[in-house]
Amino acid sequence: MTRHMRMPGRLAQDGPSVSAARRHLGRRIGCALIVAVAGVALGLSVHHGLQTTTALLRPRSVRQSLVADRQEECIYRAIRSDLPQGAAVYINDQVHIQRLAELSTLWAVPQPSRATARWTIALVPDSSGVPASHARGRCYGLALEVRRA
Amino acid sequence: MTELLVVIVGLGAPGFLLALAVAGASPVLVFLTPLIGAGLAAVAAVLELGVGGSLFAWYVVVAVIANVAVVALWLAHVRFPTPPDPPWEWSILTLAVVLLALMIPLMALRAELIGGDANSIWLTHALMVSGGHHALVTGLKNPVYSFSNPDYPPLVPAAGALAFALFGRGDLHIAPGTTVLLNACALGAVGTGIAALGGGRRQLTRLGGVAAAGVICLVGFAVAGQFGVDGYTDLLWAAAAVAAVIWGLVLPRSTQALVIAWICAGVATLTKNEGLTTGLALLVLIALRYRPLTLSWVRRLGRHSAGKRFGGVAAWPVTREWAQRAAFVVLPALPGLAWTGVIRRLGLSDRFFQSPSSETLVLRAHATLDGMAGQLAVAPVAAAVLVAGCCLLRRDRERAGFGNPAWLWLSCLASLLTIFATYVFGGFEIYGWLAYSVNRTTIFAQLLLYAELAIWLVIALDTAFADDRVEQRNVSPAAVSVAGRRS
Numbered sequence: 001m002t003r004h005m006r007m008p009g010r011l012a013q014d015g016p017s018v019s020a021a022r023r024h025l026g027r028r029i030g031c032a033l034i035v036a037v038a039g040v041a042l043g044l045s046v047h048h049g050l051q052t053t054t055a056l057l058r059p060r061s062v063r064q065s066l067v068a069d070r071q072e073e074c075i076y077r078a079i080r081s082d083l084p085q086g087a088a089v090y091i092n093d094q095v096h097i098q099r100l101a102e103l104s105t106l107w108a109v110p111q112p113s114r115a116t117a118r119w120t121i122a123l124v125p126d127s128s129g130v131p132a133s134h135a136r137g138r139c140y141g142l143a144l145e146v147r148r149a
Numbered sequence: 150m151t152e153l154l155v156v157i158v159g160l161g162a163p164g165f166l167l168a169l170a171v172a173g174a175s176p177v178l179v180f181l182t183p184l185i186g187a188g189l190a191a192v193a194a195v196l197e198l199g200v201g202g203s204l205f206a207w208y209v210v211v212a213v214i215a216n217v218a219v220v221a222l223w224l225a226h227v228r229f230p231t232p233p234d235p236p237w238e239w240s241i242l243t244l245a246v247v248l249l250a251l252m253i254p255l256m257a258l259r260a261e262l263i264g265g266d267a268n269s270i271w272l273t274h275a276l277m278v279s280g281g282h283h284a285l286v287t288g289l290k291n292p293v294y295s296f297s298n299p300d301y302p303p304l305v306p307a308a309g310a311l312a313f314a315l316f317g318r319g320d321l322h323i324a325p326g327t328t329v330l331l332n333a334c335a336l337g338a339v340g341t342g343i344a345a346l347g348g349g350r351r352q353l354t355r356l357g358g359v360a361a362a363g364v365i366c367l368v369g370f371a372v373a374g375q376f377g378v379d380g381y382t383d384l385l386w387a388a389a390a391v392a393a394v395i396w397g398l399v400l401p402r403s404t405q406a407l408v409i410a411w412i413c414a415g416v417a418t419l420t421k422n423e424g425l426t427t428g429l430a431l432l433v434l435i436a437l438r439y440r441p442l443t444l445s446w447v448r449r450l451g452r453h454s455a456g457k458r459f460g461g462v463a464a465w466p467v468t469r470e471w472a473q474r475a476a477f478v479v480l481p482a483l484p485g486l487a488w489t490g491v492i493r494r495l496g497l498s499d500r501f502f503q504s505p506s507s508e509t510l511v512l513r514a515h516a517t518l519d520g521m522a523g524q525l526a527v528a529p530v531a532a533a534v535l536v537a538g539c540c541l542l543r544r545d546r547e548r549a550g551f552g553n554p555a556w557l558w559l560s561c562l563a564s565l566l567t568i569f570a571t572y573v574f575g576g577f578e579i580y581g582w583l584a585y586s587v588n589r590t591t592i593f594a595q596l597l598l599y600a601e602l603a604i605w606l607v608i609a610l611d612t613a614f615a616d617d618r619v620e621q622r623n624v625s626p627a628a629v630s631v632a633g634r635r636s
Contacts, residue, residue: 030541031609034534038602038609041530042364045599049254049371056257056375069261072268073321091293098269098296105276106284106318110293 067140074139075123076103082137082146083108083119090117090149099123117149150258153326156312157334160186160327163212166219171408175235176244176344180337181409184389184416187308187331189215191419192484194278194303194310198289199491201282204307205314235348243359247340250363251333254370257378258329267325267380273297275309275324289497300492300499302485304419305331305382325380332377335388336369338413339600342395346551346607357610361603365596372595374588386424387593389416390431391600394560397435399604401550410435411481418485422499423568423590425485429478430563434556436477440470501575513579517572520583521565524591531598538605545612554601561597 055061079100083089089108091100100121101110111117126143137144161168164185172178193207200207235243263272274297277288289299308331309324316323340362347358369391370377373384390413397410414435418428479486492498506513535554538546546554568590572579 027541028613030537031613034537034541034605034609035613037530037537038534038606041527041602042361042368042599042606045368045371045527046364049367049374052371052374053254053257056260056262056378062260065260065262069263069322072263076321097293101293102269102273102276102297105273105288105294106280109287110291112292 071140071142072099072103075099075142075144078137078139078144079104079121080107082144083121087119088117089119089121090114091122092120093122096123114149120147120149121145152316152320152323153258153330156308156315156323156327157183157330159315160190160308160311162186163189163208163216166216170219170223171405171412173405174237174240175341175405176240176247177338177341177409179244180247180334180341181412183331183334184338185412187304188412188416188419188484190307190311191302191304191488194307195484195488195491197278197282198285198303198495199487203281204278204310208307208311235345239348239355239359243341243344243362246359246363247337247344247366250340250366251337251370253367254378255329255333258326260378261322262375262379263322263325264379265381267328270297270301271305271309271328271380271382272321272324274301274303274306275313276318278303278306279310279313279318286495289492290495295500298422298500299497300489301421302419302425302488304416305385328380328382328385329378332370332373332382332384332388333366335385335392335413335416336366338392338409339369339388339395339596340366342392342400342409343600343603343607345400346549346604347611350549350611351614353614354607354611358607361607365600365603368599369596372599373592376589376592381589382420383423383589383592386417386420386427387596389413389420390424390427390560390564390593391596393417393428393431393435394557394597395600395604397431398438398552398556398560400552402439402552407435407439415481415484418482419488423564423571423593425482425489426567427560427564427593428485429482430567431560432478432482434560434563436474438552438556439477440474501571501577504576506576506579508579510573513573514569516579516583517569517587520572520587521569521591524588525594525598527595527598527602531601534602534605538608542605542608542612545615546608549608549611551604551608554604557597557601557604561594564593564597565591 085107087108088111089104090111090113091097091104092114093100100123104110104121108119108121114120122145123142124145126138126141137146161182164182164187167185168178168182172181189211190204190208193204193211196202196207196211197204273288273294277285280288288294305328308327312323312327343365344358344362347355347361350358369384369388373381373387377384393410393413396406396413400406411432414428414431417424417431419425535558539554572583572587575582
């Protein structure tokens, strides 16, 4: 009370500046919170992404995907070496029907029914132990079976 | 990898002049160029399917027409009113950070991942497109290939077919590899957009913007997981659509930002059916931001009915405004809509809706909500940051000229609602369908919400640094006087 009476002018000047300082402080805390929350969320996602990349690059994963890739290309070439171009084929293999249809594209013409096909194709397990060779239709554990319809 | 880089350069070469005309010396130029090239390839594929001939012949025609048009505009002194280019050292820093961030997940290309939709849809379609009109039409209409979603848009197959045209069909992996690099380019467009948020501000904010740009590129691949690097196209349409949101609905309005947003939305519409619906929704929102709805047309029409003699004159500006809005939507989406038209003419349709489901709509809706919510863990965090940002930083955001956050959230909602409706009204068994796809169909929403976090982060950094300076300015005279007294 005494202070109020001594320096009323000073108090009138300090009031707004104190509230402005508080407002600044509040804004800075708010900004810091936004930066922190956004930073943590983004950081966690980046961490997750790096883990995914690391997992994909593990030697075992790389080996597995390389084998799958080679198998795919081997079957693709086997179709091109074992069938004449434009052959009407029936895919007699419900498990690998998509795979064989996609790898036949632009070479053989998959038929919806056996009646219109000249050839039937399927992928069968290859336990011969012979090294992969598309010329013999053997592709990393699978073999392309081609028959006249 | 070298072959893939050659493919990207080959894709980019015909798009370079267009990208340069739009982006100038901005770092987005590097990422926009291959995306434009892929877009031109998609237009060529639409013509291959609709008119006849081969992809490569149409690609040459489309590229020549596009480049001649740019040169003609250049010679006629027609220029995009582009904002001043950022200082070259900032452009280089942004480019370096974004490229470095993209290279980390791209290391997974060493594993040569392939399989799933990358094979059964995209590789199959790329082979069909590379075979010419007859092979494409007979392939898409062959019922054996119905598993490959024959109605899907042509951008990725066209880019893959161009890769085959350059290197032959001996190495199948080159087509999905091209898709992965296009994914990276679309994310690069997102990153450079985020970096542009800090442009023209104080150095610390700029640095924050550049760092956020690198982070969002890493986040894009993180959200997509394995699907970002094995030839799936979900990240491509999602990242292109997020780039369209940032350039068209967040960054300050300019002709440059608008055209970049159109290109990115166009890429999204040409990549996947979800991209087509989301891209159309984004184009509508962008049109409304650049040509806002006002009540002036009601007043004009009121005047028109009051004095019918001048009716035609009064109605003209209203008609013109609506025509502009329609053009803003239709022009960038034209290739995607043309593809859909040609596909419908061939009698092909979306197989999701071909057979009715035996499950009830309530069950499907419940399962879909559960499935989608499981993927959107970031949504509550983004919503909290949105609320805090709107309370504290709304004026700073307005002063910077950035779009209202409602645009971004509306984009997110529009995409999620479309995908929700597809799951609910589609014909596939819902649980299997969700398990197989919901993590991919929500990539756009997830990435967009992470981008929202990055946007608020840059604005908060700018405000914090600005407040620092204001405080320093307020405090410094007092500090001087105190120092004076002490001395």
